[in-house]
Amino acid sequence: MNARSWWLMMSVGLGIMLNPLNSSMVSVAIPRLQEDFRLNYTVVSWIIFSFYIASAIAQPVLGRASDLFGRRKIFLAGLLVSFLASLFAPLSPSFGWLVVFRVVQSIGTSMIVAVGMAIVRIHMTEKQATALSILSIFLSGAAAIGPFVGGLLIHWWDWHAIFLVNIPFVIASSILAWKVIPKDEASSTQGLVKNIDIPGILLFAMGLVGLLYGLLSINSSHGHLGMDAMIGLAGLLMLILFVRHELRTTTPFIPLRVFAQYPALTWVNIQFIVVNLLFYSLFFGIPSYLQLVRQISDYHTGILMLSLGLCSVAVSPIAGRWIERSGPRPALITAACLMAIGSIWLVTLNESSPVVSVCLALAAFGISNGLNSVGMQAALFQSSPKEMAGVAAGLFNTSRYMGTILSSLLIGIIMGNAFSFEGFRILGVMLTIIAIGLVLMNWRFKESTQRQVN
Incomplete structure (x- = not known):
């Protein structure tokens, strides 16, 4: 270059x-x-x-x-x-x-x-x-x-x-x-509104915010549960309307019809949601556990969290070579098993566990993240036809964000008004159940990835 x-x-x-x-x-x-x-x-x-x-x-x-x-x-x-x-x-x-x-x-x-x-x-x-x-x-x-x-x-x-x-x-x-960066050629803004699904975007945004607000209010103590429940139900209704609208419009914000047409692609996106739900539940849960339960400083929490990221970055190139030789399935099964082990390890932590124990759980999730980041991309390429690569990539990113949103929702519902060790233990149990489900899901994944679309 x-x-x-x-x-x-x-x-x-x-x-x-x-x-x-x-x-x-x-x-x-x-x-x-x-x-x-x-x-x-x-x-x-x-x-x-x-x-x-x-x-x-x-x-x-x-x-x-x-x-x-x-x-x-x-x-x-x-x-x-x-x-x-x-x-x-x-x-x-x-x-x-x-x-x-x-x-x-x-x-x-x-x-x-x-x-x-x-x-x-x-x-x-x-x-x-x-x-x-x-x-x-x-x-x-x-x-x-x-x-x-x-x-x-x-x-x-x-x-x-x-x-x-x-x-x-x-x-x-x-x-x-x-x-x-070279200057862009002259372009016309005509058709911008026509090509962007504004009603779908509004229904998706308002429905998601309303539903999240209602669900997060379950453990709230501000005394407005009736109104909060109505907001949550209104959000759910908007999301139902969003699905109905997306199936009918010619330029959908999220092309839901693709899920029905390509089951293998649907399976990949479901797994990616679960992977991100697990990873970001730990990513946002561990720092609060370290700071609020263990009373560890911001600085030392950041240092401990570095083990998660470094393991992820270090494993990614190794994962690439492995997946080129063996395909995505072995790497994804290994990643799911590591997430299950890391989640079980979280359950064993107590209020005086050595910090090295926390680092072991972080390392397990970091290695799994490195494997998943490459493996899920490879699975995406296998499950989607070349002519819809752009649409598939967009759905993939949407699945990533849905997983992160669900992780924050899970933590918020479990913790309620205050982060506690008891809540953290429950979070570990929930992640363990989800991670074991992910392991079982990856055994099913073999059938999906074998249906490669040419």
Whole structure:
């Protein structure tokens, strides 16, 4: 690759890393936010929900919008939105405003991710696979070090720093992108509204938020359960209407018909939801256990969480070679077994267990995540025809976000108003049951992946 290609890749890499970095740094900030804003655990969990719901909606929509407005324009606009959100979030006068800025930040970083890979594919004509693998390191590496960076920043400053740390990366990416990303050809915005399923997006967003709010209110003690139940039922009704609308519209936000047409693809996405449910339940649960139950500092929590990310990054290239030789099934079965072992290990932890025990559970989930990140992608390619690769990738990302949202929901329902050791033990039992189910699911996976679509 020539020098311009390297600078192009660096500009995109610095931009796309903002989404996984900000989604993972917050895992260490939950106890501090709960303390500063004097809120219960259920309310504070919306700092997680808001980011993933906004990302699930924004990335596919903005990916389509980039075809009309131009990828360079969307990339630069995403950097500007991310800059403004990172600048104003620390000034939030209330938790509600912080959630608003968190949503804005999610939209901005989603704009960058939605077009970053496409920019590299289009404008780099040599060693494209190498470039994409390097960008994947930006994504996985940022997610891996996020808790460590978050713990370090909160320890030396406060939670405000996890937003301000984005600004240098945004500025560097903006300068490089302005100089090295080629300008877009003139494009027309006609048909934008026609090509984007606005009713479907609104039904999906309002239905999901309403249902989550209703379910999270089960353990709430604010005395409005009747109203909360009505909001939850209204959300469920909107999601039913969303399904009905998506099956009828010609340009659906989530092409649900694909699930009926390609059962193997459906099976892959279901497994991916479960995988992310397990992984992110531990990812968001362990830091709160360490800080609130074990009274371990933000800084040391971040260091311990680093074992999760480092194991994941280290295993990914090994997983790639293994899967090339043996296919995805052996790696996915191994990953599911490791998740089951890690979940059982969580149940054995007590309020005075050595921290090395926590690291063993983190390592098991980290190795499984490295295997799953490659194995699930390979399974996706096997189960989807080439002509619908874009649709399959979009559904795959949606499944990822649904798994993360469900993980936060599971923790919120179990913990209620306060994170406790008893709740953490119940969470471990629930994860064990789900992980054993995933192991059994992967035995069934053989039949699905053998139905490769050509």
